[in-house]
Amino acid sequence: MQFPEFETPRLKLTALSECDSNAIFELFSNREVVKYYDLEAFSERLQAEKLIDFFHSRFDSGVGIRWAIRLKDTEQLIGTCGFNSWNSAMKNAVIGYDLMPKFWGKGYTTEALHQIISAAFGGLLTCGALNRIQGDTVPGNHASEAVLEKLGFKAEGVRRQSGYWKEQFHDLTCFGLLKSEFNR
Numbered sequence: 001m002q003f004p005e006f007e008t009p010r011l012k013l014t015a016l017s018e019c020d021s022n023a024i025f026e027l028f029s030n031r032e033v034v035k036y037y038d039l040e041a042f043s044e045r046l047q048a049e050k051l052i053d054f055f056h057s058r059f060d061s062g063v064g065i066r067w068a069i070r071l072k073d074t075e076q077l078i079g080t081c082g083f084n085s086w087n088s089a090m091k092n093a094v095i096g097y098d099l100m101p102k103f104w105g106k107g108y109t110t111e112a113l114h115q116i117i118s119a120a121f122g123g124l125l126t127c128g129a130l131n132r133i134q135g136d137t138v139p140g141n142h143a144s145e146a147v148l149e150k151l152g153f154k155a156e157g158v159r160r161q162s163g164y165w166k167e168q169f170h171d172l173t174c175f176g177l178l179k180s181e182f183n184r
């Protein structure tokens with residue numbers, strides 16, 4: 001199965017490779033990045049290697065996809081994005097994304113997500129053309145909400161205490177974007 005790769009004006013979206021384990025470790029060992037995640041900050045590089053293997057196995061078994069977000073000029077990995085829980089039969093998927101804090105606020109995530117959403121609605125991914133993409137955010141994650149809203153997602157409601165991690169229940173705000181609403 002060919003991994004779909006894309007370019008945007010400033011970025012390259014590619015498969016992750018074993019060579020990315022240092023950068024993935026840097027990303028997921030940052031407490032600011034995992035603040036709203038059901039994940040403790042990584043403490044060992046092996047965790048990054050396992051995460052890369054996990055993303056590869058999900059793609060190979062057709063249940064998800066995760067891209068490396070790289071700066072076009074230097075190929076430096078600055079974050080990741082992708083779709084989890086994609087369901088070809090139901091034509092929907094859940095979107096995920098994270099970026100190294102030193103690159104926040106420059107529009108990189110919006111640029112990357114616009115490209116992968118366009119590909120997903122356009123039928124360029126192995127899951128077939130999607131009709132709906134969902135994003136779930138923890139209330140308080142304003143940057144994540146801003147990214148989704150800039151892309152046209154609508155807040156659809158709060159699933160109360162839908163998550164449990166770090167010894168607490170967490171509400172999740174559900175955002176949805178339909179193919180018919182997406183501004184290509």
Ligand SMILES: CC(C)(COP(=O)(O)OP(=O)(O)OC[C@H]1O[C@@H](n2cnc3c(N)ncnc32)[C@H](O)[C@@H]1OP(=O)(O)O)[C@@H](O)C(=O)NCCC(=O)NCCS
Pocket residue numbers: 032033034036096097098099100103104105106107108109110111136137138141142143144146147150
């Ligand atoms: C969410 C995240 C990926 C955004 O990355 P980014 O590249 O900075 O996003 P962009 O630059 O494309 O857009 C960010 C928007 O959020 C806004 N923003 C940032 N912090 C904000 C805050 N505290 N309150 C309100 N808006 C905020 C920015 O102003 C910008 O909107 P604008 O372009 O209208 O000014 C990044 O913050 C991150 O990695 N967070 C940790 C991981 C995470 O929470 N992922 C999402 C899980 S649901």
